Amino acid sequence: MPDILRRINTNKVIDLTRELVRIPSENPPGNENKISEFIKEQLTKIGIPTKILEFSKRRPSVIGIISNDNKSKSLIFNGHTDTVPVGDYSLWKHEPYEANIEGGRIYGRGASDMKGGLAAMLIAAEALIETGVNGRLVLEFVADEEVTGYGTKDLLERGYKAEYAIIGEPTELKVQIAHKGVMNLRFIVKGKSAHASMPQTGVNAICKASKLCLTLQDLQTQLSNQRHPLLGEPTLNVGVIKGGVKSNVVPDYCELIVERRLIPGETKTQALHEVDKVLNKLHNGDPSFNANYEVLHYAEPSETPLESSLVKVARECVKEVTGSDFGASGFPATCDMRFFVNQGRIPSIILGPGSLHQAHAADEYIEIDQVVKAAQIYTLIALKLLT
Ligand SMILES: [Zn+2]
Incomplete structure (x- = not known):
């Protein structure tokens, strides 16, 4: 295992995922203020210059940039901070905002979709900043994916771009290159x-x-x-x-x-x-x-060619961490990848911990092991693409 991956500490991953799950950010109505403040604090703590940008009043996205050289390689990590509402509370055995742990899983609304993914991105950013990374890594924690996608769209329109983007929606650590x-x-x-x-x-x-x-x-x-x-x-x-x-x-x-x-x-x-x-x-x-x-x-739907270097590197990194090459598959739902591919012309993939079967469901959970592995995979991808 490369040395940098030893910096990814399981307890830290668990604590951060639980903290994120405990902050409700349901959409509708659209309430990302508290979670954005929390993420901003986390990024500031690890020394990443951070901004909060609103696409409309009280609809904040958080952006943090690690940049050593504007001319070299660049990569975006994108995740949404909003979740769907709890829904029928009576169907939940676990409290939706307590982030209880049972059987290696963290339970709660947004655990899979996609606070586990956000935690993995934050932990990867920390590992990368500790060891130093070349190039430019743009961290985007966006509002409003569950309703319109205006958070991601707004950041693109403000000019935040890169050569590649990874959207951390739940794919069970598989590289997904197309969505409906x-x-x-x-x-x-x-x-x-x-x-x-x-x-x-x-x-x-x-x-x-x-x-x-x-x-x-x-x-x-x-x-x-x-x-x-x-x-x-x-x-x-x-x-x-x-x-x-x-x-x-x-x-x-x-x-x-x-x-x-x-x-x-x-x-x-x-x-x-x-x-x-x-x-x-x-x-x-x-x-x-x-x-x-x-x-x-x-x-709209979107797709990234199988031959893209991003797809190749991501598959290698998934294999290095999980031991399996799952190939490249499709994401059945829609997601913010469409903005990167169709408007930004940025080759993108969907890759994250957790399962789409858990997304929006009662008793949503995420496997802790998957969040740890996702943090490792993101770290490796950034290291390989940004050098
Ligand atoms: Zn999602």
């Missing part, structure tokens, strides 16, 4: 209300929306002809349907909320074009069909 995008759509189907004893005088919006559901299902079948080698097929899901007032009223309104997951290579324009085609087809076949939609949320 997501688009949420609200369809509004309009009809004409009437007395249910004379339904022929109205237009039933629920029945029209049902046609729309079935046609969207056909679209889902067509989508499954496409395939990304790491992420599989694009998908579409009708998740919500709302409409109707009473059994004796022909409903004049029905709403659908649909989620479309995109694979790298697909664009928003294409995805919307498919939806337009569905609506046109229904309208052409039935003049009383009246529907439109709005995009509620969109986050």
